[in-house]
Amino acid sequence: MTMKRIGLVGARGYVGEELIRLIARHPHVELGFVSSRERDGERVADHVAGFDGDLRYRNIAHESLPDEAVDAYVLALPNGKAAACVEAIDSRGDTPLVIDLSADHRFDDAWFYGLPELARDRYAGERRISNPGCYASAMQFAIAPFASRLNGPVQCFGVSGWSGAGTTPSDKNDPELLRDNLMPYALTGHLHEREVGRHCATVEFMPHVAPHFRGLSITANLHLDAPMTRDEAIETARVFYAGEPLVAVRAQAPWVNHIAGRHHAEIGGFAVGDDGKRLVVVGALDNLLKGAATQAMQNLNLACGFDEFAGILPDTGPAAEGDHGA
Numbered sequence: 001m002t003m004k005r006i007g008l009v010g011a012r013g014y015v016g017e018e019l020i021r022l023i024a025r026h027p028h029v030e031l032g033f034v035s036s037r038e039r040d041g042e043r044v045a046d047h048v049a050g051f052d053g054d055l056r057y058r059n060i061a062h063e064s065l066p067d068e069a070v071d072a073y074v075l076a077l078p079n080g081k082a083a084a085c086v087e088a089i090d091s092r093g094d095t096p097l098v099i100d101l102s103a104d105h106r107f108d109d110a111w112f113y114g115l116p117e118l119a120r121d122r123y124a125g126e127r128r129i130s131n132p133g134c135y136a137s138a139m140q141f142a143i144a145p146f147a148s149r150l151n152g153p154v155q156c157f158g159v160s161g162w163s164g165a166g167t168t169p170s171d172k173n174d175p176e177l178l179r180d181n182l183m184p185y186a187l188t189g190h191l192h193e194r195e196v197g198r199h200c201a202t203v204e205f206m207p208h209v210a211p212h213f214r215g216l217s218i219t220a221n222l223h224l225d226a227p228m229t230r231d232e233a234i235e236t237a238r239v240f241y242a243g244e245p246l247v248a249v250r251a252q253a254p255w256v257n258h259i260a261g262r263h264h265a266e267i268g269g270f271a272v273g274d275d276g277k278r279l280v281v282v283g284a285l286d287n288l289l290k291g292a293a294t295q296a297m298q299n300l301n302l303a304c305g306f307d308e309f310a311g312i313l314p315d316t317g318p319a320a321e322g323d324h325g326a
């Protein structure tokens with residue numbers, strides 16, 4: 001099989017680092033370039049534990065992206081930076097694959113919204129793939145099995161590790177402000193509220209950031225149109241995700257420290273109110289993996305015609321030893 005060469009734009013970030021590791025272990029893809037302004041000329045091996053080789057970060061202006069001999073570009077830049085890159089890449093004229101991890105194309109009908117477990121059947125060879133947001137992925141995994149049975153908006157309470165706020169300094173990734181703390185933010189109108197509303201169901205989302213580094217949890221409060229027992233809810237979710245290696249359905253509510261460093265998402269809890277019409281489902285995933293880099297690799301595999309889980313499974317990450325499932 002011919003190796004595909006990948007250009008990674010925004011490789012210094014937390015997500016970029018995970019993508020470097022995933023691409024390095026993938027059997028059919030290799031890194032063509034990794035870009036960072038701050039680390040220009042520095043060896044990747046000096047920054048990414050476990051990475052071997054002499055590859056160096058390069059500061060590549062977006063105008064120069066088309067000159068790079070790669071088959072696909074993966075954009076892991078802050079929001080608002082993708083358009084200039086895509087415009088430059090378009091000038092190549094051969095429509096290379098672009099996967100954008102930012103929020104910039106999640107509301108753009110010209111792009112495929114790549115939440116594989118819920119959307120892969122609709123993939124029609126698009127060369128432009130928008131990767132979903134981290135909380136938005138967890139919310140959709142929790143809600144989707146019940147989406148046709150909702151009676152009103154879903155309330156979602158979310159808590160994320162601070163890596164979700166990226167490397168640009170802010171209150172949300174300041175260890176001093178986060179010490180012994182839980183920081184609410186964007187309590188109405190968070191972008192992922194709109195994202196889930198567009199792609200799955202209407203939600204009212206209340207995010208928080210916590211002192212841990214990686215992994216997030218969302219607790220979804222669903223109002224159903226007809227009563228359901230807890231066993232029916234669990235069975236509904238199990239049938240919905242049957243055969244999905246990256247979405248595990250548990251009876252117990254998942255814990256963030258069990259999925260941090262793992263490639264899969266978990267949903268569980270399934271508490272039912274007295275009238276059977278209120279169902280609470282908890283979803284958890286690693287925001288840097290299933291909430292970002294792992295999902296991007298699934299999308300890359302899908303678009304390249306590889307096995308969707310190539311380079312991802314078996315899960316050999318540091319947290320993968322033993323079965324942490326409840």
Ligand SMILES: NC(=O)C1=CN([C@@H]2O[C@H](COP(=O)(O)OP(=O)(O)OC[C@H]3O[C@@H](n4cnc5c(N)ncnc54)[C@H](OP(=O)(O)O)[C@@H]3O)[C@@H](O)[C@H]2O)C=CC1
Pocket residue numbers: 009010011012013014015016035036037038039075076077078079081101102103132133134163164165166167168287288291292
């Ligand atoms: N962190 C998370 O949990 C998740 C993040 N995402 C999305 O993935 C993308 C990357 O996230 P994350 O790794 O956390 O982000 P970071 O802020 O950690 O990294 C951003 C990267 O972009 C580069 N960069 C920063 N500012 C600019 C700029 N003005 N112009 C060009 N390059 C710039 C940085 O390198 P340098 O400054 O050296 O050039 C760095 O490589 C974002 O769009 C984010 O929204 C999606 C899901 C989850």
Ligand SMILES: CC(=O)N[C@@H](CCC(=O)OP(=O)(O)O)C(=O)O
Pocket residue numbers: 079101102103132133134135160161162163164165166172191207208209
């Ligand atoms: C803790 C924290 O700040 N999390 C980020 C979400 C990370 C993510 O998925 O980002 P994008 O949708 O921007 O790609 C936030 O709430 O904006």
